[in-house]
Amino acid sequence: MTERIDGHTILIGLMAYPIRHSMSPTMHNNAFAKLGLNYAYLAFEVGNDTLPSAIESIRTLDMRGSNISMPNKQKVIPLLDKLDPAAEMVGAVNTIVNDHGTLTGYTTDxxxxxxxxxxxxxxxxxxxxxxxxxxxxxxxxxxxxxxxxxxxxxxxxxxxxxxxxxxxxxxxxxxxxxxxxxxxxxxxxxxxxxxxxxxxxxxxxxxxxxxxxxxxxxxxxxxxxxxxxxxxxxxxxxxxxxxxxxxxxxxxxxxxxxxGMMLEQGAEAFKLWTGEDMPVDYIRDLLFNDDGVTTK
Known part of the structure; x- marks a missing residue:
């Protein structure tokens, strides 16, 4: 990670509460490293009370975007500029993309x-x-x-x-x-x-x-x-x-x-932010290597 971060590194967040248990930073940061992309993904414990200022920070810090999880998926909608048609139909957002200050909400769950x-x-x-x-x-x-x-x-x-x-x-x-x-x-x-x-x-x-x-x-x-x-x-x-x-x-x-759902929804978000396909098989091996995911 330290070898990749420099003055040009682009920040992507994850805003939810609680969220320290999340595997999303591991997933995305390893995917960035695998593809040689200069991004960093960090988790921020943000609840409904601090959500408005946290969303504004996406614009202020020129972040590429953020994932959104409980309890913010619906509360975030009035704070955004646009909604993807699927997110509008669902009435919830789990991914934000920042295009030069315009925040668009998507759902990939x-x-x-x-x-x-x-x-x-x-x-x-x-x-x-x-x-x-x-x-x-x-x-x-x-x-x-x-x-x-x-x-x-x-x-x-x-x-x-x-x-x-x-x-x-x-x-x-x-x-x-x-x-x-x-x-x-x-x-x-x-x-x-x-x-x-x-x-x-x-x-x-x-x-x-x-x-x-x-x-x-x-x-x-x-x-x-x-x-x-x-x-x-x-x-x-x-x-x-x-x-x-x-x-x-x-x-x-x-x-x-x-x-598995986290991996695939993450891959959809990864594509929205970077324009690149997440190396899903590589990330699956990293996340699922403890044999604790599924029984068939």
Whole structure:
């Protein structure tokens, strides 16, 4: 890193809270080094209260852009100049590109999710998905899955904060795609169990399972899962979440954390900033070399 940084190095950030656990700096900085690009990627712990000044710093410091994660993916939108059509449809941003002071918001979470499944040889088009969470990541996943051909999505909102957003997601999917989306509440555990039992994939896009909730899971009973389904947790720190352990107890064949999604959404952002393709295979080997990512 010290050999690459000089007076011409271009800064890219990651703004979220908490964020010190993130693998994104490792991913992007190794990709820059591999391709000989004079960029540096740093993580900044930024919450909603300090977000406005942090976004303005992108302009002030002439940064190339930044990734945005929880809890800022929706709060950041009024602070930007433009939105990519996909981000506008999703109503959330995870990537900002700075073009000479003009900040444009993009979303790459949904494409990252679908691509990570494709990387594993899995195709959920024409299938039913149960999705927990209607925040920035959950919204992007739901809408991209619907656009890509998932037949049905049962969306469970985690709490009242995202209830309005969850309803919006259902409405926009039903209006603008061929997918049928329905809205549910986690308070109805019988319904939650039933929807999962009918699904080819269960995805948890909430922060449950991540610090400080690493000992928690929305599904604690292994009998809720089938061996032939997919269980996907967007959390990747810890590598094996409580949800993943429950799925493994049930003998589920395809159990994933969020590392593959992070890699693919990162590759999309990398292209937006640099115009270059991320060396995905090289980065995958660096991130996944502890055998803690997936069981098949």
């Amino acid at each position: 949904g494409t990252g999710f679908m691509k990570s499944l494709s990387d594993e040889g899995l195709d959920i088009r024409g299938e039913k998905m149960t999705l927990a969470g209607a925040g920035g990541a959950g919204t992007a996943i739901a809408i991209q899955a619907a656009l890509d051909g998932v037949k049905e999505i049962a969306i469970f909102d985690l709490d009242s904060v995202y209830q309005k957003n969850a309803k919006h997601n259902v409405d926009i999917i039903n209006e603008k795609t061929n997918c049928h989306a329905t809205l549910h509440t986690l308070a109805d555990q019988d319904d939650f169990k039933q929807q999962i039992s009918e699904s080819a994939i269960y995805c948890d896009s909430t922060g449950v399972g991540m610090k400080p909730l690493e000992d928690e899971t929305l599904v604690s009973d292994p009998s809720w899962f089938r061996q032939d389904m997919i269980v996907f947790d967007t959390v990747y720190a810890p590598r094996t979440t409580k949800l993943m352990k429950v799925a493994e107890q049930a003998g589920v064949k395809h159990v994933f954390n969020g590392l």
